[in-house]
Amino acid sequence: MKPINDMADLPVQHPEAPATAAEARGRYFNSGNAFNIKLPPVPPRIFTEEATRALAAEATGIIDCDQSAALGSEVAATTPFMLARYAVAKAGDTLELTLKTSASIWYVIKGAGELYCGEATVVVGAGDVLLLPGSVAAGLTATSDCVLWGVGNDPLMAFEGLTADLDAPAAAFVHYPAKEIARQLDLVYASDANTSTSGHALIFSAETTEHCRNISPMLTLSLNTLRPHAVQPPHRHNSAAITLAVAGDPAYTTVDGEKCHWSQWATLVTPPTAAHGHHNEGETRAEFLIVQDGGLYYRGRTMGLVNL
DSSP: OOOOOSGGGOOOBOOSSOSSHHHHTOOBOOTTTSSOOOOOOOOOEEEOHHHHHHHHOSSOEEEEEOOHHHHTOSSOOSSSSOEEEEEEEOTTOEEEOOOSSSEEEEEEEEOEEEEEETTEEEEEETTOEEEEETTSOEEEEESSOEEEEEEEOHHHHHHHTOOSOOSSOSSOOEEEOHHHHHHHHHHHHTSOOOTTSOSSEEEEOOGGGTTTTSSSSSOEEEEEEEOTTOEEEEEEOSSOEEEEEEEOSSEEEEETTEEEEOOTTOEEEEOTTOOEEEEEOSSSOEEEEEEEOHHHHHHTTOOOOEEO
16 A cells, blocks of 8 residues: 555544544544535525516415535525525415524515414514524414515524524514615615715614624625615625515626626525625616625624725
């Protein structure tokens, strides 16, 4: 056998003579072979077929925006840490929304119904936003055909081997009604934006996360807007972004120089560190809901937000 001279060529090492099962579970690498894992990049993508299927669905269910194969993920994932999906609840049906997440964010695209989360019950309608803790049973009983869009941190939970059965949920149930969202956005528009901001955007937070200004410890949520014929200049950040195109015709996003044309209710993936900007070429205001795994990077002091 040819001698191994470079430690990078050493295979993973096992204990020579473990005395216990705990010792036997040990594995050993070195500085030459421990950090050379090559993971596939996060591909930019716009999910349009999934939105079309959800809006035309004739049965209650969930449609994932899954690109796990491209990511090399063992579980359904839109980005390494997040999974977006469309949820359909036909009139009279109840759709369970209890997920294996620490928290999930939902936007009501159409329809109305009664949503329960634990012992709380609220009436929801188009344009409402919801924050659901993953450790609490939740579901929606539709009074008219409903389509929702949601994002959770399911892939991160799976990666960590965690469950949502926590004694103290990472988030509390919050309901952001469409009427209140519109009022808050009017307040934002009554003030001037400056060159250090990303335009007129409404950032969602909650009582338990007000100190960090995120909607949950991990997730950030913003309703971004662009005036007619306006542009949000290119920028990049270390968090991935998942965007729901709410309104804008025509509008598009550039990702590393490539145009991604919007269609209403499509889901756009912006990879981490990718240079991207948003463009509204229409005569009406563009609106787009953006979820990021930004809480992780803000907490780690590694957000890396740069305007280009």
